[in-house]
Amino acid sequence: xKSFRVSVHIxxxxxxxxxxxxxxxxALHTLxxxxxxxVHVGRHLVIETAASDAAAAEGAVREMCSRLLANPVTxxxxxxxxxxx
Amino acid sequence: xxxxxxxxxxxNCDDDAVYAATETLGLPAVKLWHxxxxxxxxxxxxxPGGFAYGDYLRAGAIARFSxxxxxxxxxxxxxxxxxxICNGFQIACEAGLLPGALMRNAGLQFLSMPVTIRVENTSxxxxxxxxxxxxxxxxxxxxxGRYTVxxxxxxxxxxxxxxxxxxxxxxxxxxxxxxxxxxxxxIAGVRNAAGNVVGLMPHPExxxxxxxxxxxxxxxxxxxxxxxxx
Numbered sequence: 171x172k173s174f175r176v177s178v179h180i181x182x183x184x185x186x187x188x189x190x191x192x193x194x195x196x197a198l199h200t201l202x203x204x205x206x207x208x209v210h211v212g213r214h215l216v217i218e219t220a221a222s223d224a225a226a227a228e229g230a231v232r233e234m235c236s237r238l239l240a241n242p243v244t245x246x247x248x249x250x251x252x253x254x255x
Numbered sequence: 256x257x258x259x260x261x262x263x264x265x266x267n268c269d270d271d272a273v274y275a276a277t278e279t280l281g282l283p284a285v286k287l288w289h290x291x292x293x294x295x296x297x298x299x300x301x302x303p304g305g306f307a308y309g310d311y312l313r314a315g316a317i318a319r320f321s322x323x324x325x326x327x328x329x330x331x332x333x334x335x336x337x338x339x340i341c342n343g344f345q346i347a348c349e350a351g352l353l354p355g356a357l358m359r360n361a362g363l364q365f366l367s368m369p370v371t372i373r374v375e376n377t378s379x380x381x382x383x384x385x386x387x388x389x390x391x392x393x394x395x396x397x398x399x400g401r402y403t404v405x406x407x408x409x410x411x412x413x414x415x416x417x418x419x420x421x422x423x424x425x426x427x428x429x430x431x432x433x434x435x436x437x438x439x440x441x442i443a444g445v446r447n448a449a450g451n452v453v454g455l456m457p458h459p460e461x462x463x464x465x466x467x468x469x470x471x472x473x474x475x476x477x478x479x480x481x482x483x484x485x
Contacts, residue, residue, distance in 0.1 A: 187358075187361060187437065189361050189362065189437075190363060193363060238312070238316065241313055241316070243348075243403060243405060244358055244403055
């Protein structure tokens with residue numbers, strides 16, 4: 171078994187009202203960043219886990235996302251990176 | 256009949272729920288610590304309001320894995336009455352006892368105010384003594400109460416009459432202005448298919464005495480009392 175650090179992005183589901191993201195986008199527009207379109211505010215998790223290889227580490231984190239880390243009704247997740255640690 | 260009120264670390268309305276059972280209904284109530292595996296003979300389970308586990312990750316996401324929740328799910332499966340109030344509603348949704356999820360209020364503000372809700376369905380253990388269309392005034396106190404559900408489930412929720420309460424204005428209309436947290440279809444509370452599990456964001460246990468602004472919450476507790484005795 172090796173050690174891995176798996177990063178996950180969890181963001182509000184596409185199409186759902188994201189008032190926090192909208193508030194941040196509005197603030198950015200106020201600051202003059204007029205090129206900014208939508209902003210989505212979510213969570214970034216870094217999970218340190220033991221696994222036989224990177225694919226197994228990613229698979230385990232995907233299952234963690236489905237069962238606990240993301241709510242399938244309201245959130246989407248993506249694996250942002252898998253690194254040996 | 257005995258009330259079991261679950262206390263999670265961070266629950267803060269468990270004492271209000273105990274008060275509702277003991278002082279208002281004159282019934283015994285026991286607080287059930289979340290690590291317990293025993294409902295201690297409770298006939299009715301209350302998942303109270305608060306911030307279980309500090310709302311870490313998502314409101315209710317960690318609490319649903321507390322040992323007591325396995326017993327609560329089994330009680331619900333047997334047809335035992337369960338009510339999830341505010342944070343308890345969030346926990347019941349996360350646990351899959353009720354459809355949907357609660358998201359950050361559309362206006363981003365924590366809302367602490369009285370609201371009017373309309374009873375949409377009386378085929379539940381908690382609204383059996385209500386009349387359809389009856390308006391109830393109760394306080395809300397939440398930051399994450401925007402009811403959300405995917406389109407397919409919404410069709411089922413609406414089609415099967417699983418909506419129990421909607422936010423309405425003083426005329427009883429489900430307007431956008433009355434929908435204080437931006438919930439889908441003004442939904443303030445839902446039930447499971449069997450009608451023994453109900454969840455809502457407003458606080459019936461804080462609306463038991465006219466001295467505190469409203470006694471409209473009593474009918475929910477009186478309904479479950481009638482249901483268990485029936």
